[in-house]
Amino acid sequence: MATDYGQGYGHDSELGFAEGTRGHRLPSALRAPFEARSWSELAYVLLGLPIGVLLFTYAVTMVSLGAGLLVTFLGIPVLAAGLAGCRGFGALERGRARALLGLEVGDPEPLRMRKQGVMGWMGAVLGSGTSWRTLLYALLYLPWSVFSFVVSVTFWSIGWSLMTYPLWFWLFPMYGGQDGLQLYGDESHHIYLDNAFEIGVTALVGLLFTMVTPWIVRALTMVDRVLVHGLLGPTRLSARVVELESDRGVVVDTAAADLRRIERDLHDGAQARLVALAMDLGLAKEKLTEDPQAAARMVDDAHGEVKTALQELRDLARGIHPAVLTDRGLDAALSAVASRCTVPVQVEVDLPARPAAAIEGIAYFTVSELLQNISKHARATWASVDVWRVENRLMLQVVDDGVGGADTAGGSGLAGLAERLDAVDGILVVDSPEGGPTRVTAELPWRAEPAMR
Template sequence: MRSALGRAAGYAPWSARAWRETAFTAAGVGPAAALPFVMLCAVPYPQFAIVLVPLLPALASVLTAVQRSRFHALLDLHIPPTRHGESWYTPAGIGRRLRSEATWRQVCYHAVVAPTAAVGAVAVVCCWTFGALCAGVLSWAWAVPGTLRLPGWVSGDHVPLTVLGVLLVLAAPPLAHLLTRAETAFAAALLGPSRTRELARRVEDLAVSRAEVVDAADAERRRIERDLHDGAQQRLVSLAMNLGLARATLKDLPPEARSVIDEAHREAKEAIEELNGLVRGLHPAVLEDRGLDAALSGVAARAPLPVRLSVDLPRRPAATVEAVAYFVVSEALANVAKHARASRVEVAVRVRAGRLLVTVEDDGAGGADPSRGTGLSGLAGRVRSVDGTLHLDSPVGGPTVITVELPCAL
């Protein structure tokens, strides 16, 4: 009961909302008249349409800006702008706008919704003015008797007129509210960007930003590789070389000193191997300098089982795609060596239908399960990061085939 009263009080003619919404609806009359006016002008002169149609997007855009500022100033509502991004004065730009569904949604708003709302706005204003006038009749007659001359169709009794006036004043705020809500709903649907468009744009943004992140990670790996190569690797090789030189030239050392040098030499060589392995896992220099074929033949030659490698690419794919393909093959070969009990592996890299197709097939025991090891799921993650797909076919008993498709513009 109280809430009903409270709600009713919200519509009281003296509430701030009533005045704000009245102001809002009334302010719509001007901009609402513009498009119908132009269109009506064009009716007697059909040839005028040649000029009008190309101007339509511009007009719609200006009116939309006006309406947007009206919503913002009077209702504090923000209607997000639609994105066009085309230049205005080129015929192509105008053509694009004319084909854009956003333009026609706006035209629909300015030609239909706004004028309808304007009619409602006139009604609201009438409610206020006639209501206030009529409601004042009784008090006028009482305060200054004899001066009130009403038109003949109004009956002599002032009471019904006063009641009518009060009712009209009371009706104005809910009417203004109704109009405001309706127009707001239409404006959000017709003036703002469409939801599908918005989602499409968001997907595009996300795809771009993800690609940037993936590329940045890749560039970072390459930078680390360079730093390691220029710094630690050279130093270690030099250290191992000096130790080797000491071993080779200092023949008359006591056996303890010799064994210490031997040990240090062995460890330095192991450190070089370890560092090389690390760099190969990051982003090997051969991949950057010479591309997939050279890098993969290194991987294949290091594999502890026979690998048949065929790489058939017309050109080098993007660096990030190359890196993922390299990673796929080297991880897959490591997995095969570790788990598959295979006697040979077939690796093929080729382009099919605009996609880079990488297949790794072994004749091992099969039954590979991506959920068990981190190797395969790590692979899948890296493949997904460039919008690729990974397919694993590994029946128990073999053979196991990993097929990876990566987008590539070749």
Template sequence: MTSSTSTARGGEGAAGGAEKPPPPRPALEARTWRECGYLLTSFPLALVTFVGVVVWIYVGGLLSVTVIGLPVLAAGLAGCRRVAAWERARARALLGLRVDEPSPLPRSEEAGVLGRLWSGLRDPVGWRAALFFVIRLPVATLTCWLTVAAGIVAWPALPWLARWFSNVDRLLVRGLLSPSDSLERRITELESGRAALSDTANADLRRIERDLHDGAQARLVALAMGLGMAKETILRDPEAASRLVNEAHGEVKLALQELRDLARGIHPAILTDRGLGPALSAVATRCTVPVAVNVELDERPAEAIEGIAYFTASELLQNVSKHSGAREASIDVWRGEGRLMLQVTDDGNGGADPTAGSGLAGLADRLGAVDGLLAVHSPAGGPTTVTAELPWRDRTVPGPGEPPAGTTPTPITDSE
């Protein structure tokens, strides 16, 4: 009875009542084939690049006592860079490893041949690539032959073994061929900021030279001529000489005022003596709209940072006066998490765009040169809020070109 029942059930299954078995699957997935291909081709490539790097360093080291050695080393580093780019592309194609390209080697036409040569010799990307090619040979030798052995004697375990072996290559590529965010990209940002800062400094020097030539210098020349004429006429026409002396006195006062304004544009005395609060209040009085100033600082930042914050606020208030159509504005300054924060807000027309080649773009570049940031929120119709963030930097540690703490430059004064 039991036997016939079993036979009947077997017959129903054979007739089509039971589930069909799953479709056949390939023994190895495409990913495993790609990883195996990477491991097997790595050995011959690693052998070639290892020999190339060793020969290059040997020849470059021998020739370094001559003028030929350093160009050979620099050319080898450039070659390592290019081969490393191909290795990253191979890792992306076969291992699915997404690695960003490192920053390009900075080039400057003003550096000259020696400057470009020295820049090439100091290339950290090229040296890390050379180290990768040296380390990879023993690794590739081991993983390649292990992969071959696993394919022969442990075929079912090959997907797992290929993944483990290729993970070693992934670590090498990530560690030595990927960009270093903390170094190379930071160097590029600082070099860009330094160039912007240099351009700004050169423009300021030209402006100062023009203002001195067209303003105070012209008045001093007129003053000298007037005093010379007064000297010649003082005996025969004392009244005319007196008029010339009075005119010269007026020229002196105007020249001093122009020099005072010029000095204020370089570094205002009120900022040095009293800090950001009084200095920004003075700037606010020159704006064409009422400006509320709120400065909440328990101590003063570094003098250089203080000056940058002052001129940033001054330029932003000039934009408010010229372009915003606002009825009122405000300046807020505070310290937050070791940074100096400055925010200028107005209720004007809005639409300010730092990417449109305006003065805001130059302002952002100048802030970026000192590790600062500029954020602009200006929808059409307003309001506009511009926030500047600067490093605080302890005032007791002077920056480059700053006077020691506790010293202040002597302001320009005059007496009538």
């Protein structure tokens, strides 16, 4: 360490970035400064400052101008235009976070215009919570972007410049007129880093800064993630509304499909038999006086058709909602379903009370469809059905020893079943490796049956 007494130059050296070379087989702490993620996060922080200045300036200008013009009608469209511009900036910020931080944030709820035209658009923009949240983001992001920019640039520049100090310290005696990087200096006393030991220690300090800096930048970008996700993404309420709208569509489609199925079954089954029965009875009536024996045979055949039609109507009614489920609950209803399965089925129902009729019906038809799948596709020798309650959830589990390979891929019966359960906040989990066994677990919300039952 060189010490110089007397008049000296005493000026600060310029600190800059140095290029690093990716090492091989390095620990993650040493590899972090060279990883693409670290540099993309740094790029996000560096871009944040000019974007924050632009966004803050735009937001303050438009809001101030709009607020000042509220005494006239011009203030409302100016304020609406300012909020709309903030929404546009919000979309760009979500894209920047997606590209550089890998943060996937869904688009917020769209504008809901109660009436068409410019007035409807302005009312929708001014009444949207997303518009005001993007404005808040514009105001908060500037001070944060300044802080994160200064911290990141300071740590990165210090780390890389000190770590590479052995490569460029010779510039000071050659071009700067001093022995090395100045550590301390006043009018009569100057300390420089100029010998091999000091240069090595300086490089180690720079290496420490360089290793720590990516994690500091990552911590700073965590705040950015919170800001983008909290202020620019959809709220929990809006996401729930979108989910419910989607589930409502599934319920409507399912109900329409069930109605079409019932109509088809009636048309092709019981209705066709009743039409044929009416024709047979008409012919029997005509033959009653001419050939009583033939008429009697036709009436006897018609009686058989009546029995068949009644059985089809009973099966159809059972497919809509079985009477045994209403009268005796899931235990008896599932036992009846299990008795019609082509393989032996063990049914275990352990419920302290009955859930709501709607949940009970969904649970019944879920198990019924799963047992039908076992009969048709599983090639199993046994199956079991377990039903129990966990806190406020109704749990169903159907297990078989079949060939396995079942999944909820699009278009399969299990996919449709999963959609039906999702429509009531239910979950369907399928564990079916090739060769079996298959374990299907369904979870439904527990909604208590009204006390009058």
